[in-house]
Amino acid sequence: MNHARRHWLSQTRRLTLAVAAVTAMGVLGATSGCGFKLRRNYDMAFKTIQLTGFAGNSPMAAELARALEASGVSVVDSTLAAAQAASSATVPSSHIVFEALLDKRDMAVSTTTAYGQIRDVTARNTLRFQIKRGDGSTLLPAADIALARDMTYNEKDALAKQDELAALHKAMQSDIVNQLLRRLAAIRPDQLITPSEPQLPSVVHAPSAPSAPDAAASR
Structure with a gap:
């Protein structure tokens, strides 16, 4: 050479x-x-979790389950499975239930041209959820995470724009999962224990004073 x-x-x-x-x-x-951040694994106070309320083919549930498994949490199908995993007859306190009340992704037209053609659209992902302990008591009340992203639209390039829209939904979904992981990681071990009901103080009845005739008779 x-x-x-x-x-x-x-x-x-x-x-x-x-x-x-x-x-x-x-x-x-x-x-x-675009706001994307590399996901890191979290240390969770709970050991098992059940995901309910999602559709069977929910991509949100699938990504959340993968992220939880990567953080060392077992995703189970039922509270019974959680009890069996813990070799216990009762559901352990280290088990929680994540219930999806709304899992939705949609698109809305933002602006149109003078001829009625779509110029801009808004992609939206919304998740409403609540978290319960294994005994059914509320651990975290219902809350919402809603994200929206704008994109330009061109009917002449509809197929490419559909791919771009799908990518936006996927990015927002990953952002929501990251937010969920941070919220779940903030749960403390003592919060997993069902708070006992406050005990009402016992009422001590004072002896009643003698009536006027009785007092007169005693003299």
Whole structure:
């Protein structure tokens, strides 16, 4: 291999590495710009969780289950399975139930042209949920996480825009899962124990004073 060819290969290799570096920086810049953050595993106070209320094919439930499993939590189908996993006849306090009250993704038209053509649309993901202890008592009351993202629309490029819309929904779904993980990680071990009902103080009845005739008779 002559010197000219070695020099050409060296320049080509440097150019390839430079292009790869620029591409990687572009991807990182794009993800940080859309609010995407790398997910990390969390330490959870509970050991098992049951996901209820979701549709059977819910992508939100599937991603949440994967994230919980990655954090060391077992996703079970029922409270009975949680008890069996703990080799106990009763549901352990380390089990919680995540109930989805609303799991919805939709799209709304934001603006149109003077000719009635769609110009901008808004993609929306909404999750309403509550969290219960294994005995059915409320651990966290109902709450909502709702996200929305705008995008331009062009009917001439409808297929590409559908892909872009799906990507927006997926990014918002991952953002919601990240928020859920942070909320679940904030649950303390003492919160998993059902608070006992306050005991009312016993009423001590004072002896009644003697009536006037009795008092007169005693004299």
